[in-house]
Every structure is written in C-alpha cells, then in structure tokens.
Amino acid sequence: MSLSRYAAQRLAFGLVQVLAVVTVVFLLVQALPGDAAVALAGDNPDPRRIEEIRQAMGLDRPAPERFLGWLWGLAHLDFGVSLFSGRPVADFLADGLGPTAVLAVLTLVLLVPLSVLVGVLAALREGGVLDRVLTSISVGLHAIPEFALAVVLIALFGVRLRWLPPTAVGTGGDLLAHPAVLVLPLVVLLARPICSISRLVRAGMIDALASDHVRHVRRLGISTGRIRFAHALPNALAPAVQQVARTTDWLLGGVIVVEAVFVIPGLGTGLVDAVASRDLPVVQGLAVVFAVTTVLVNLLADLAAFRLAPRSAGIA
Amino acid sequence: MRAFGRVGVGGLLIAVPLALALVGPWFVPDTLTRGAPFMPDHLLGTDFVGRDVWHQVLAGGRTVVLVALLATVGAYVVGVPWGVLAAMSRLRLVDEVLMRPLDLLLAVPSLLVLILVASIAGQGVLVLVGIVTLVNFPDVARISRAAALEIAGRPALEAMRLQRESWWRTSIVYTGRSMFRTVAADLGVRLTGALYLVASASFLGVGVPPDAADWAVMVDRNRGGLFLQPWAVVVPAVLIVALSIGLNLVFDRALRARSEVRP
Numbered sequence: 350m351s352l353s354r355y356a357a358q359r360l361a362f363g364l365v366q367v368l369a370v371v372t373v374v375f376l377l378v379q380a381l382p383g384d385a386a387v388a389l390a391g392d393n394p395d396p397r398r399i400e401e402i403r404q405a406m407g408l409d410r411p412a413p414e415r416f417l418g419w420l421w422g423l424a425h426l427d428f429g430v431s432l433f434s435g436r437p438v439a440d441f442l443a444d445g446l447g448p449t450a451v452l453a454v455l456t457l458v459l460l461v462p463l464s465v466l467v468g469v470l471a472a473l474r475e476g477g478v479l480d481r482v483l484t485s486i487s488v489g490l491h492a493i494p495e496f497a498l499a500v501v502l503i504a505l506f507g508v509r510l511r512w513l514p515p516t517a518v519g520t521g522g523d524l525l526a527h528p529a530v531l532v533l534p535l536v537v538l539l540a541r542p543i544c545s546i547s548r549l550v551r552a553g554m555i556d557a558l559a560s561d562h563v564r565h566v567r568r569l570g571i572s573t574g575r576i577r578f579a580h581a582l583p584n585a586l587a588p589a590v591q592q593v594a595r596t597t598d599w600l601l602g603g604v605i606v607v608e609a610v611f612v613i614p615g616l617g618t619g620l621v622d623a624v625a626s627r628d629l630p631v632v633q634g635l636a637v638v639f640a641v642t643t644v645l646v647n648l649l650a651d652l653a654a655f656r657l658a659p660r661s662a663g664i665a
Numbered sequence: 666m667r668a669f670g671r672v673g674v675g676g677l678l679i680a681v682p683l684a685l686a687l688v689g690p691w692f693v694p695d696t697l698t699r700g701a702p703f704m705p706d707h708l709l710g711t712d713f714v715g716r717d718v719w720h721q722v723l724a725g726g727r728t729v730v731l732v733a734l735l736a737t738v739g740a741y742v743v744g745v746p747w748g749v750l751a752a753m754s755r756l757r758l759v760d761e762v763l764m765r766p767l768d769l770l771l772a773v774p775s776l777l778v779l780i781l782v783a784s785i786a787g788q789g790v791l792v793l794v795g796i797v798t799l800v801n802f803p804d805v806a807r808i809s810r811a812a813a814l815e816i817a818g819r820p821a822l823e824a825m826r827l828q829r830e831s832w833w834r835t836s837i838v839y840t841g842r843s844m845f846r847t848v849a850a851d852l853g854v855r856l857t858g859a860l861y862l863v864a865s866a867s868f869l870g871v872g873v874p875p876d877a878a879d880w881a882v883m884v885d886r887n888r889g890g891l892f893l894q895p896w897a898v899v900v901p902a903v904l905i906v907a908l909s910i911g912l913n914l915v916f917d918r919a920l921r922a923r924s925e926v927r928p
Contacts, residue, residue, distance in 0.1 A: 369769050377781045488917045489910040492857040494864040497905040500884050504899045508891055515891065602776030606865055610888075620777075621869055624784045636781060640773045 355655050363648040370640040371423065375416050378633050419633070428634035433626060438634035441619055445635075448517075449615035451524045452604055455531065456538045461593065464543045468550025468589070469582065475555055484551070487544035495603045499537045499610040506533065516612045524613070534607045541603065542596040546589050553585030560584070594650025601639055675918060678911030682904040686726025693724045702890065709896040713886050714876065718897045724878035725901060729867070730908075732793050733860040739798030740855055744805025745848060751806070752813035753836065764810065767803035775800045779862060783871040793873070797862050801855060805848070812847040816840050853916025857909060864905050880905055 422429060428438035471483040490498075507515030517530045524531055557563060558581050566580050605617030612618075616635055623631035700706060700715045709718035751763040770778070778800055786792045816822060817840070825835045867873045867881035875886070880901035887897035 366769060370773055373769075373773075374781070377785055485914070489913050491913050492854070492861045493909045493913075494861050494868070494881075494905055496865060496868040496881070496884060497902040497909070500888070500898055500902040501906060504891065504895050504902075508895055598774050601774040602865070605776055605780075606869065609869060620780065624780055625870070632781075636777060639777050643774055 352652075352655060356652055359648060359651055359655075363644055366644045367641055370644065371420070371637055372416075374633055374636045374640065375419065378629050378636070379412055423637065428637075429630035431631050432628050438630050441623075441631055442616070442634060442638060445614065445616035445619045447615075448524050448613050449604055449608070449617065451531075452534060452538060452607065452613070452615065453600060455535055456542075456600060457593070459535065460539060460542055460546065460596075463539065464546035464589065465550050465582075465586070467543065467547035468585070469554055469577075471547070471551045472554035472558070472585075473577070480551075484548070487548055490540050491544045493540065495537050495541070495606045496610050498540060499533065499607060502533050502536065503610070516610075518612050530611075534611050534613065537607055537610075538600065538603050541599055542593070545596065546592050549589045549592055550585055553588055554581060557581040557584040594646050594653075597643055597646040601643060675911045675914030678907045679915060680911075682726060682908040682911075683730065685723065685904065686730040689723035689725075690727050693720050705894060709900060710894045712883065712894075712897045713890060718883075718887075718894075718900065721878050721883055721897075722880070722900055722904070725880045725883055726904065728790060728873070728877070728879050729860070729863055729881060729905070732790055732797065732863045733856065735794045736797035736801060736859045736863065737852070737856045739794060740801035740805045740859070741848070743798060744802035745809045745844075747802065748806040748809025748811075749813045749840070749844075752810045752817060764806070767806055770800075770803050775862060776865060779866050780869065780871050783866060788874055793863060793866065797859050797866075800862060801859055805851070805855065808851055809844065809848055812844045813840060816843045819843075850920060853912065853920065856916070857912050860905075860909055860912065 419429065426439065428442065430437055431441065467483055467487070471480045474480045503515045506513045513532050514527075514530050515533075517524065517527075517534075558577070560581075563576060563581050566576050571580075604615065605620060607613070608615045608617040609621060616638065619631065620635040620639070622628075623635060700711050700717075702711060702713050702715045709722065712718050712721060747763060751760045754760055754763075779796055782796050782799065783792065786796065822835060822839065825839060864881040867877075867879050868885050870882075870885065873879055873882055875882070883901040884898055884905075887894070891898050
C-alpha cells in the first residue's frame with residue numbers, strides 16, 4: 350500500500366472517529382443529571398421562570414434538532430454560549446488554551462531528549478548500578494497517580510523547603526513569565542511518560558549495540574561515540590517515537606489533574622468546573638477539543654509510523 | 666540476595682497501605698471526634714472539618730483498594746470473553762462489530778471518559794467500578810483477541826481437531842490454558858492502571874461524595890490547609906504513592922522471574 354493511499358484510508362477512519370466521539374459527547378452531556386434550566390432559575394425555582402429559561406436556551410427543542418444545530422456550529426468553530434455567564438464557549442477555549450498549551454508543549458519538548466538520555470545512560474551501563482537504579486525508578490513511577498506525586502512534591506519543595514512556589518495562584522495564567530511556577534507541574538507531567546519511553550530506548554539501544562551492523566561498524570574502527578550515537582541510537586529510536594504519540598492520552602488526562610492541583614487556569618480546570626456546574630455547552634466544547642486532539646495526534650503518529658516502517662503499521 | 670531485597674522493598678511498600686486499607690476501618694472508633702479544622706492535636710492533627718486525620722486515614726483506604734481490585738476483575742471478566750469471541754468467530758463481521766467500537770473508546774483520553782460518564786451515572790462505589798471497568802476492558806479484549814488468534818493458528822490445535830477432540834477440549838480447555846499466561850502477564854499493568862484511574866477520579870471529585878473518607882478525597886479536600894497542617898494531605902498521598910510504586914515493583918519482579926525460568 351502506498352503512503353498516500355494509507356493516508357487517505359487513515360484520514361477517513363480519523364474522520365469517522367471524530368464524528369463518533371462528537372456524537373458520544375453530545376449524548377453523554379444530554380444525559381447529565383439535573384436540568385440546567387432548573388439550576389439557573391436559582392434557589393426558589395418558579396415554574397414560569399424555568400420555562401422561560403428553557404425556551405431562551407432552546408432546551409425545549411427536540412434533541413436531534415439541537416444536535417444538528419450544534420454540529421453545524423462546530424463546523425464553523427461556533428461552540429455555542431455558556432449557560433451561566435452567557436460568554437461564547439470559544440472564549441473559554443481561548444482563555445484556557447494558553448496555559449494548557451504551554452504545559453503540553455513544554456512537556457513534549459522535554460520528554461524526548463530526557464527519555465533518550467535516561468535510556469541511553471541505562472543501556473551503556475547495562476547491568477551496572479546506574480542501570481539498576483534508573484530501571485527501578487522508571488518501573489516504580491510507571492502509572493503513578495499524578496495528583497499524589499504532585500502533592501508530595503509540593504509539600505516537600507513548596508512548603509517544607511520553600512524552594513519553589515506551591516501553586517500557580519497569582520500568575521494570572523501567564524506561566525511563561527514565572528518559570529519557577531512551571532518546574533513542579535512539568536516534573537509531575539513528565540514522570541509517567543519518561544518512564545515508559547526511556548525503557549523502550551534502553552531496550553532498543555541494548556538490541557542495537559548487539560546487532561550485526563554495529564559489530565561490523567566496530568570492526569571498521571569507527572570511534573565508540575560515533576558508533577553509539579550515529580549508528581546504534583537511530584535504530585533504538587523508532588519504537589520510542591511511536592510511543593511518544595501514544596502518551597498523549599496520559600498527557601491530556603495528566604494535564605487535567607495537574608491543572609487542578611497547581612490551580613492553573615487552563616482547559617482542564619475549565620472542564621472540571623463546567624462539569625461541576627452543569628454548564629453543558631462548555632463541557633461539550635472542551636470535551637470535543639480534548640477528544641479531537643487525541644484522535645489527530647494518533648493519526649499523525651500512525652502516518653509517521655507507516656513512513657518509518659510500512660510493513661508493521663500496514664494493519665491499522 | 667539482591668533479588669530478595671527488591672521484592673522486599675516492593676512488598677513492604679504494598680504491605681503498609683494494604684494493611685491500613687483492609688484492617689484500618691475496624692479500628693475507627695464509632696464516636697466521631699470533632700474539633701477545630703487544621704489543628705495539630707491528635708496523632709496526625711485534624712482535617713478541613715475538624716475530624717481526626719488518623720481515623721480518616723484508617724477508614725479511607727478501603728474504597729480505593731476495593732474499587733481498583735473489583736474494576737480489574739471486571740475488566741478481565743468482560744474483556745477476555747469479548748476478545749476470544751472476536752477471534753474465534755467465523756464471520757469477519759462479528760469481529761469488526763466487536764472490535765471497532767473499542768478503537769473508538771481507546772481514542773478518547775480515559776480520564777475524559779471517566780469524568781463525563783461519572784457525572785451522568787452519579788455517585789457510588791459500584792458506579793466507579795463500572796466506569797473503570799469500561800475504560801480498562803478494551804485493552805484486555807485486544808490482548809485476549811491477539812492471544813486467541815495466535816493460538817488458533819497453532820498446529821497443535823489443528824491436530825486436536827483432526828483427532829476429533831471435543832469442542833470443549835479444543836476451544837475452552839486448550840485455548841484457555843494457553844492464553845492464561847499471556848493475559849496474566851498483563852495483570853500488573855491493569856491493576857496499577859485501575860488504581861491510577863480510581864484515585865485520580867476521586868481526587869477530581871468524580872463519583873464520590875465530597876466529604877467521603879477516602880485517601881484521594883482527603884488529599885483534595887485538605888489541600889487548603891497544606892501550610893497549617895500538612896499531615897492531612899501528605900499521609901494519604903504518600904500511601905497512594907507507596908501502593909502504586911510497590912505494585913509496579915512486585916509485578917515487574919514477578920514477570921521477570923518467570924521469564925527467567927522459562928525463556
């Protein structure tokens with residue numbers, strides 16, 4: 350199968366995924382308990398007032414009609430209006446996108462070099478003390494709940510030692526202007542993916558160093574450094590690169606938790622708040638953004654994997 | 666000796682939180698002590714509504730551990746038959762109908778699914794078990810399907826069929842036994858994954874009442890007093906961290922020991 354044909358096929362499947370996810374999000378949000386109109390009417394709900402609100406928000410229209418209207422809006426990047434503040438959902442997205450994007454992008458940028466470094470260090474000392482320590486740490490920290498790790502780190506570095514600010518309160522969402530605020534959130538976000546990816550790099554590097562072609566290069570008398578980094582490392586990287594995309598799932602989930610712990614006003618905080626207050630349009634909008642991002646990243650990863658190793662990726 | 670040390674560390678890390686979680690609730694006195702919030706009296710001080718933190722720690726592990734265990738069992742109970750059915754069906758359509766929706770579920774961040782579903786389904790331990798099962802079973806189904814497909818192609822199975830062995834013996838006894846190791850090798854990942862989801866969801870206030878005696882809820886609710894009375898936050902957080910790290914170390918050790926015995 351050629352790359353363009355595979356891309357077309359994969360793109361079609363991605364589109365179906367996005368559509369299905371959007372539908373599921375709509376259905377789920379429709380099923381949220383508690384009528385938003387009742388919630389809006391206040392402590393002493395007057396039936397007439399509830400009816401008015403319901404009409405104003407279009408909740409009296411049948412669900413399929415609302416769904417089509419919502420889809421039509423999504424296609425134009427019109428996410429609707431918040432039930433409570435009346436602000437367009439797009440504004441919520443624009444506000445929250447900055448801090449969340451800073452966190453996600455910095456994590457991804459740091460993730461690759463750090464995991465390669467850890468993986469290579471462990472592989473070069475295979476079986477040694479350094480390898481055993483690094484491997485134990487990466488095994489132990491795998492799938493550790495971010496909030497628990499974060500709180501322990503905050504208590505230690507933020508409260509006890511006072512080296513770093515314990516939360517992002519007071520930065521107003523402008524994280525880049527306060528780099529010290531970013532340290533703990535990034536450490537927490539990186540902990541999980543680094544563990545899984547550095548282990549892949551380590552395994553790949555050990556395999557590559559023992560492979561025939563590296564043995565051949567060694568016989569040619571090429572320097573050890575060149576062998577390691579120009580000949581062995583590229584071969585070790587292929588599986589790790591694929592895994593990077595697979596960790597977006599964790600990363601997006603982790604961002605929601607990390608924003609909650611460090612009080613960062615990003616998309617994740619917006620989602621948790623909106624779910625708590627039953628602000629349906631905001632929940633729908635944010636959920637769609639999260640889901641579509643995951644689908645897109647996985648699509649890109651599959652295309653990249655196909656480009657690198659067409660045979661193994663051809664099944665998807 | 667070194668091997669023992671590794672199991673020892675992991676085992677110890679599991680043992681303390683697990684013992685607290687399972688036995689702890691019996692040692693909580695019936696009479697609730699109430700004092701001022703975030704005071705340093707009692708063993709570990711008081712929490713955000715003035716309850717004794719030590720009593721909360723004793724009572725709060727059971728839900729986390731129980732939900733994680735039940736959800737892992739649930740994921741296998743649903744996922745293994747699902748995957749085997751998809752692999753063994755003669756019709757390609759059945760396979761597609763069973764497996765395609767799972768691709769969809771895997772395409773959405775699991776914490777997002779959890780937050781959305783939990784806000785609909787309401788609160789309760791069983792609801793949380795159900796949702797974590799829902800999020801976790803697609804992976805089990807995929808692994809089971811792959812394992813069953815590999816076994817279905819083996820010459821041994823073909824030979825059994827030619828010898829007219831009964832369907833029960835070929836499909837259930839032989840396939841089941843051969844699949845067991847592949848699927849069990851995945852157990853550690855499933856269990857820590859379930860623990861992760863349960864704890865994170867409870868922390869975000871999803872699926873549990875806001876004043877529940879639950880380690881993750883304690884971490885969330887007592888954060889406001891981190892400067893006044895850190896024990897109320899740090900002790901439950903450290904217990905969750907220890908349990909997670911311990912499970913990882915022990916399962917990794919077990920996996921490696923087994924692959925060394927049977928290469």
